[in-house]
Amino acid sequence: xxxxxxxxxxxxxxxxxxxxxxxxxxxxxxxxxxxxxxxxxxxxxxxxxxxxxxxxxxxxxxxxxxxxxxxxxxxxxxxxxxxxxxxxxxxxxxxxxxxxxxxxxxxxxxxxxxxxxxxxxxxxxxxxxxxxxxxxxxxxxxxxxxxxxxxxxxxxxxxxxxxxxxxxxxxxxxxxxxxxxxxxxxxxxxxxxxxxxxxxxxxxxxxxxxxxxxxxxxxxxxxxxxxxxxxxxxxxxxxxxxxxxxxxxxxxxxxxxxxxxxxxxxxxxxxxxxxxxxxxxxxxxxxxxxxxxxxxxxxxxxxxxxxxxxxxxxxxxxxxxxxxxxxxxxxxxxxxxxxxxxxxxx
Amino acid sequence: xxxxxxxxxxxxxxxxxxxxxxxxxxxxxxxxxxxxxxxxxxxxxxxxxxxxxxxxxxxxxxxxxxxxxxxxxxxxxxxxxxxxxxxxxxxxxxxxxxxxxxxxxxxxxxxxxxxxxxxxxxxxxxxxxxxxxxxxxxxxxxxxxxxxxxxxxxxxxxxxxxxxxxxxxxxxxxxxxxxxxxxxxxxxxxxxxxxxxxxxxxxxxxxxxxxxxxxxxxxxxxxxxxxxxxxxxxxxxxxxxxxxxxxxxxxxxxxxxxxxxxxxxxxxxxxxxxxxxxxxxxxxxxxxxxxxxxxxxxxxxxxxxxxxxxxxxxxxxxxxxxxxxxxxxxxxxxxxxxxxxxxxxxxxxxxxxxxxxxxxxxxxxxxxxxxxxxxxxxxxxxxxxxxxxxxxxxxxxxxxxxxxxxxxxxxxxxxxxxxxxxxxxxxxxxxxxxxxxxxxxxxxx
Numbered sequence: 001x002x003x004x005x006x007x008x009x010x011x012x013x014x015x016x017x018x019x020x021x022x023x024x025x026x027x028x029x030x031x032x033x034x035x036x037x038x039x040x041x042x043x044x045x046x047x048x049x050x051x052x053x054x055x056x057x058x059x060x061x062x063x064x065x066x067x068x069x070x071x072x073x074x075x076x077x078x079x080x081x082x083x084x085x086x087x088x089x090x091x092x093x094x095x096x097x098x099x100x101x102x103x104x105x106x107x108x109x110x111x112x113x114x115x116x117x118x119x120x121x122x123x124x125x126x127x128x129x130x131x132x133x134x135x136x137x138x139x140x141x142x143x144x145x146x147x148x149x150x151x152x153x154x155x156x157x158x159x160x161x162x163x164x165x166x167x168x169x170x171x172x173x174x175x176x177x178x179x180x181x182x183x184x185x186x187x188x189x190x191x192x193x194x195x196x197x198x199x200x201x202x203x204x205x206x207x208x209x210x211x212x213x214x215x216x217x218x219x220x221x222x223x224x225x226x227x228x229x230x231x232x233x234x235x236x237x238x239x240x241x242x243x244x245x246x247x248x249x250x251x252x253x254x255x256x257x258x259x260x261x262x263x264x265x266x267x268x269x270x271x272x273x274x275x276x277x278x279x280x281x282x283x284x285x286x287x288x289x290x291x292x293x294x295x296x297x298x299x300x301x302x303x304x305x306x307x308x309x310x311x312x313x314x315x316x317x318x319x320x321x322x323x324x325x326x327x328x329x330x331x332x333x334x335x336x337x338x339x340x341x342x343x344x345x346x
Numbered sequence: 347x348x349x350x351x352x353x354x355x356x357x358x359x360x361x362x363x364x365x366x367x368x369x370x371x372x373x374x375x376x377x378x379x380x381x382x383x384x385x386x387x388x389x390x391x392x393x394x395x396x397x398x399x400x401x402x403x404x405x406x407x408x409x410x411x412x413x414x415x416x417x418x419x420x421x422x423x424x425x426x427x428x429x430x431x432x433x434x435x436x437x438x439x440x441x442x443x444x445x446x447x448x449x450x451x452x453x454x455x456x457x458x459x460x461x462x463x464x465x466x467x468x469x470x471x472x473x474x475x476x477x478x479x480x481x482x483x484x485x486x487x488x489x490x491x492x493x494x495x496x497x498x499x500x501x502x503x504x505x506x507x508x509x510x511x512x513x514x515x516x517x518x519x520x521x522x523x524x525x526x527x528x529x530x531x532x533x534x535x536x537x538x539x540x541x542x543x544x545x546x547x548x549x550x551x552x553x554x555x556x557x558x559x560x561x562x563x564x565x566x567x568x569x570x571x572x573x574x575x576x577x578x579x580x581x582x583x584x585x586x587x588x589x590x591x592x593x594x595x596x597x598x599x600x601x602x603x604x605x606x607x608x609x610x611x612x613x614x615x616x617x618x619x620x621x622x623x624x625x626x627x628x629x630x631x632x633x634x635x636x637x638x639x640x641x642x643x644x645x646x647x648x649x650x651x652x653x654x655x656x657x658x659x660x661x662x663x664x665x666x667x668x669x670x671x672x673x674x675x676x677x678x679x680x681x682x683x684x685x686x687x688x689x690x691x692x693x694x695x696x697x698x699x700x701x702x703x704x705x706x707x708x709x710x711x712x713x714x715x716x717x718x719x720x721x722x723x724x725x726x727x728x729x730x731x732x733x734x735x736x737x738x739x740x741x742x743x744x745x746x747x748x749x750x751x752x753x754x755x756x757x758x759x760x761x762x763x764x765x766x767x768x769x770x771x772x773x774x775x776x777x778x779x780x781x782x783x784x785x786x787x788x789x790x791x
Contacts, residue, residue: 042437046430137556140528153457153530155775243429245458247530250429286434289424301654302422303384303393 027177032170040169045242047282048176049234054262054274055187056230061260062269063191064223065203066116067124070131071231071259073112076251077135078105078232079239080145083246086157087147094161098179098236105232106225108135113224117217132253139248146246153247156240172241179237183230188271190226199223200269231259265317267327276328280320285313376413376680376691378403378420379439381450386426387558387583390613391665395451396422397654398669399676402639404647404654406677413680414689419444429454436462444691447471447676447701453531456489464488467789468694469679469701473672474499474607474630478534482768483702483728484779488694490701492675493630493723493734497764498755499607500535502736503628504542505753507576507604518547523569525589526580528556531608535580538763545759559585566596579605579627586614587622594621601626604738611664615741623743628736631671631720633746635662638715639670664746671720678714679704687790695789702727702785721752727785733757 035044053071060066082101085092092100112131116124139145146154159166159175166175190196198219201209210216239246258281266277292305300308324331380399383392403418412418421442423435432455436448440462447469450456456472460480463470469488472480476491494502507522508514524539526532536552543550551572553565559581566589569577577598579589586609593600605614605627612633615622635644640662647653648661660666683692683700692700704725706714711722721735735752772779 036441038437038441042434046434140530140533143533153454155457155461155771243433243458244461245429245454247429247454247457249454249529290438293421293423301384302382302424303389306385306424306426 024181028174032174035170035173037169040173041242043283043286044173045169045176046238047278048173048180049238049242050259050262050282051275051278052180052183052237053231053234053259054266054278055184055271056227056234057259058263058269058271058274059187059191059199059230060223060227062263062267062273063196063203064199064220064227066113066220066223067121068128068224068227069125069253069256069260070112070128070135072251072253072255073131073135074105074109074228074231075235075238075255076139076246076248077108077228078102078235079246079251080139080154081105081232082236082240083154083156084145084147094157094159098233101236102229102232105235106229109224109228109231110221113221113228116220116224129253132256136248136251153245156244156246159240176237176241179233183233184271187226187230191271195219195222203269261317263327265320265327267329270327270329272332273327273329276332280317280328284316285309288312374412374416374691375419375444376416376446377442377444378418378676379435379442379445379448380420380422381425381432381435381439381448381452381455382422383425383427383452384422385424386428388427391611392427392451393655394611394613394660394663394665395669395672397660398666398671399449399673400654400669401643401647401666402670402673402677404652405639405643406673408646408650408652409642413677414684416680416684416689416691418677425450425452425455427452427454429458433458433462440466440468445694446680446692446697447694449473449672449676451475453477460486460489463694466694467698469698471672471676471701473675474668475531479764479767479771481729481731481764483726483730483785484781485768485772485777486730487780487785488698490725490730490732492701492725492730492732493671493720494607494736494755495731495764496534497538497760498731498734498757499628499736500538500542501755501757501760502753503578503604503606504539504546505755506628506736506738506750508546509750509753511575514546520548520576521572521574522548522550522576522578523572523574524550524552524578524580525562525565525569526552526554527559527582527585528554529582531582532580538760539578541763555581555585555589558583560588562588562592563595566592566598569593569598570596575602577603579603579609581605581609581614587616587618590615590618590625591621600624601740604628610739610746612660612746613663613665620743622741624740626738626740626749627746629664629739629746630734630736631664631667632718632737632748633662633664633667633739637662637667637717637719639674639719640667642715643670667719671716674706674714674716674720675704675723678706687788693789693791699785699788701725702730704732718748727780727782 053075057071060068078101081104082097085097085100112128115127119127159172166172198214201214202216202219206216262277262281263274265280267273288309292309380396382396407418423439425431425435432450436459445468448463449471453475456470456476459470469490471490471492473492474494478495478497480486480489480491481495508517539550555562555565581589593603601624603625607628610627610629615625655661679697679700682703683696687696702725706723708722711717723732723734725732735754737748737752738750739746740749
């Protein structure tokens with residue numbers, strides 16, 4: 001065994017930064033050249049927005065161990081805040097509105113994070129449901145939030161940064177990609193910092209963390225704030241870059257569950273996991289539905305097809321989780337280790 | 347992380363393969379992308395509406411061999427009434443050549459599509475619903491809230507109540523309660539009820555029922571205390587039968603409740619049982635299967651085993667007939683445009699021109715076999731609603747019976763409000779107001 005271990009360590013393991021850099025180069029350099037509008041509008045934009053929301057929730061749930069069912073509410077808060085900042089403060093650049101919107105979401109996150117000081121686990125999940133219902137109710141009830149628009153549905157403003165219009169599908173994709181890359185990088189730095197280790201300590205054993213001197217209350221609220229900030233910005237991308245319209249109904253409890261499933265399936269306490277999970281949740285059903293429509297579209301109506309896709313998707317998710325309870329990330333790492341090992345033994 | 351790039355590459359190639367594999371439209375086909383919903387909470391409306399729409403397209407194909415020889419084609423993409431699914435369907439279906447018009451039957455999806463269809467120059471039809479100010483064709487060249495927008499509906503309901511009271515001047519001093527669904531859709535008409543109340547001198551009290559509306563005890567106790575002359579039910583889904591049952595429970599007379607256009611279907615009253623007897627609701631298309639066009643669909647389409655509804659007892663129901671009327675409007679718009687541009691596959695912009703010249707007077711409606719099914723329509727380049735008439739139907743426990751003449755909403759009163767709202771939108775989005783000349787400039791390829 002020792003020899004094998006030695007071999008693995010002796011392998012020319014690439015530096016850690018190389019894969020993300022290559023991936024980003026591909027995403028910036030190659031995809032915009034060849035992508036169709038369908039790829040951007042229907043696959044990559046929702047994928048990016050939900051991945052970012054997954055990164056945000058993973059900080060709170062995966063790293064700090066606080067279960068939240070209010071993610072969609074924080075997305076809604078971010079989207080509506082960015083809309084209002086953009087509308088009401090004319091001199092504010094778009095980036096300014098987005099950052100401020102993140103802070104608004106963070107503030108709401110802190111308020112609804114307060115129960116976490118006394119509640120744990122399922123009880124906390126239920127109390128974050130309050131955020132879900134309250135935010136949606138407030139956005140519907142007070143029409144000021146939607147600029148007194150008769151139906152409460154608002155149009156996202158045009159995207160432009162420093163005079164560059166980003167209205168086309170590629171422009172919005174690059175915008176979303178940039179925001180997601182920056183925030184993901186910051187999140188990655190955060191979880192490997194002292195603060196990140198504090199999160200993990202609280203998750204693993206709160207009493208022990210308190211004893212070694214970690215300020216539990218402050219750290220928990222910080223986790224809520226950072227997580228909500230990121231999810232709020234994800235909401236802005238969802239509304240401004242992807243759908244280009246915002247209505248409170250779009251941020252319902254289903255969306256919160258969707259984000260929670262993304263991190264569970266992708267892998268808790270893993271930044272990459274959010275991207276894996278979002279890929280499965282966003283891309284896979286689309287592939288399945290296109291395949292189903294292509295093969296059986298003439299035989300069954302769209303309702304029957306949709307129902308059977310759900311059954312297939314559900315069964316596959318169960319299968320994934322049985323094979324690898326730690327999520328797609330662990331599955332991926334295992335496959336990679338095996339491949340690396342096989343490569344070396346030849 | 348190369349796995350991710352593999353996924354992206356796979357998705358990319360899959361998307362390209364699919365777009366190549368899609369059959370190119372024949373020179374003599376016109377395609378309808380149908381963003382339908384057959385599962386989810388609003389499946390009852392979706393199956394009825396899209397069933398009627400498809401049945402009518404089938405009728406045209408089987409009976410007439412298409413529109414002047416141009417065959418109608420369509421495919422369905424399931425949205426479940428969810429906005430992001432609707433957007434995905436839009437992106438998926440728009441690559442198909444020869445798209446005539448989009449008919450998502452969802453306010454949320456329609457809103458998300460306005461920018462996209464305007465850039466792609468294909469009309470977006472929101473029959474009986476949609477964004478009120480898209481009636482103004484100067485600002486929304488490609489959006490058509492055909493027959494009835496929410497403001498006209500409100501005006502029609504108030505005019506009906508006035509006729510029951512014996513004239514518009516008799517409204518003075520009366521009291522109306524509006525019970526509305528706590529959603530963007532439900533709230534859309536709040537300002538217009540206030541305005542009409544001021545104008546005609548009745549008092550209005552608007553009470554919200556939080557979504558989804560399966561508990562309304564306190565709202566109806568408030569109504570009982572208020573003792574209004576009429577209650578307008580502006581509901582959606584489960585809220586409607588619950589409202590009727592609760593009204594009976596608190597002793598409010600059901601025949602003084604008037605339903606709006608999304609509270610007028612069989613699916614709204616049958617679950618309420620006896621409580622719904624005597625309930626009246628507005629509609630633009632009468633229910634029932636006695637109309638010649640519905641009979642022809644039964645004969646030509648269903649008897650040939652090509653009908654879309656699984657449950658044949660729903661033929662001629664409110665949603666099914668709305669789908670048929672929507673089919674008539676779409677097909678006739680194509681016919682109008684074909685007379686101008688030739689009997690061939692039209693571009694979206696040509697179909698838009700067709701909708702803007704869609705004029706069906708009662709005689710023409712009768713020739714189409716739809717006399718009394720709907721009244722008439724008169725769309726122009728700046729009026730995208732087309733002055734639809736409304737009628738009222740009463741539920742007798744088994745079926746809807748028409749109980750009023752065709753009533754005209756007060757368009758002259760509403761038009762300035764619509765224009766003001768549309769102009770504000772144009773300013774916000776930097777849109778230049780279109781003129782009649784712009785409307786006649788058509789992209790033909």
